[in-house]
Amino acid sequence: NESKQIIGQLRGGSSSCSSPLLNDRFGKFGKSWDSNSSSTRQLKFWLSPNQDLFEIGPLDRGLIIGPTNVCYAQNSTFNMPNLPAGYSISWSVSPQLNIVSSTSNSVTVSPLSINSNENGYIRAFLNGVMFREYKVIVGVPVPAININMYHSVCTGGTDWEASFEVTPVIPNLQYIWIYNGVELPASSSSTFSTYEFPANPITLNLRVKTSCGVSPKLLTYDATYYPPCPSGWLISPNPSTTEFEVSKSFSNAARSTDEKQIFKVQLIDNKGRILSNSNSVSGSAKINVESISNGTYFIHIFQGKEVVKKQVIVRH
Known part of the structure; x- marks a missing residue:
């Protein structure tokens, strides 16, 4: 079936490799597993000589239910609410988790350390064989991205x-x-x-x-x-909390000696008042705004006959 479980088998019929379209008979797999009075005529005798396979049909819908995150100093409970009567589950958890308590159909866990911050799991076992796994995020992860x-x-x-x-x-x-x-x-x-x-x-x-x-x-x-655009004036960062750096940008194909030309910049408020002046050094100029109030301002850039005006935002 869709859960990759064996539910039936060919029991007899007239078809063969040379005549595949003749009638066949199929039966319930569980019937052939152990219903015959002769043990050697049971599939269990041949397929599970050590008795380590078992029927899990009633547990098809036995899913682990619980939170996706497990936080430090907090208990989180996971359970299997649809576990049929007569079944008992044992539990295990990933190394960064601790089992606080458990029953036949639930388990309560907590992280071992405040530094536990990675992917973890809750596993349910039936007769010593893992039956379900539920993945969780432990703490606040700091993934390498x-x-x-x-x-x-x-x-x-x-x-x-x-x-x-x-x-x-x-x-x-x-x-x-x-x-x-x-x-x-x-x-x-x-x-x-x-x-x-x-x-x-x-x-x-x-x-x-x-x-x-x-x-x-x-x-x-x-x-x-950086943008791959032709040369232009760059102001970074914008918005800024401490300073604006003004420079002239160039794509790799457009770089030239103009990059180090001298220019002058002014910070202007919305009333036209000059709040700061700065001259370029090695192709860039910086304007400190640590003492400037939050708001929208303008930077005027003067280079030769060129005058460029840019809007900037101060945000502390």
Whole structure:
């Protein structure tokens, strides 16, 4: 059947390899297993001489029910509510879990350590043979992941469209994307897409969330991704909590000595007041905003006869 259990067998008939379409007779496998009065004419005698196979038909729907997360300092109970009368289950758990108590159809567990933060399992045994396994996440995992950019295209000359994905994808987790230092709401999506106008580089990091809590950042350092667009002015990060760095971006094919040209930048509020001035050093200029109030501002960039205005956000 669909559960890969043997439920019937060929008992007789007229068909053969040369005449496969003649009539055949099939019977219930359990009938032939041990119903004949002569033990040597029972299938059990031949297929299970050590008596280590058994009928599990009544347990077809005996599923383990319980939470997907097991948290430190909390007990979690798993059970088999449809276990038929007369059956008794024994239990085992993964090494980072401890069995607090158990009965013939339930088990209560808790993590051994606050540092237990990985995948675990609950296993049910019948007559010493594992019958069911239920996978759980123990604590708040800190999985080793990568963020891959699987889509990156420049549109309209100065816009950048990009999409990212987490690998490997771990089930039963929520993801908290950290975009340019800002944590986005937790969701089950392991992908992130952005449309940058203008095409500034972005930083990404990630946390994961379970019912037990939230993990630390999964990447030691924020990963920076650059647009593959022609040259243009870049301001990063944006939004920022401490400073903005202004530089001129180039695709690999468009890099030139212009990268180190001298330019000047000003931070302007929405009333047109100049809050800060800075000159470039080695192709970039920095504006400190640690003492600037949250809000929307403008950076004016002066290079030769070129004047470029960019909107920025200060967010502490």
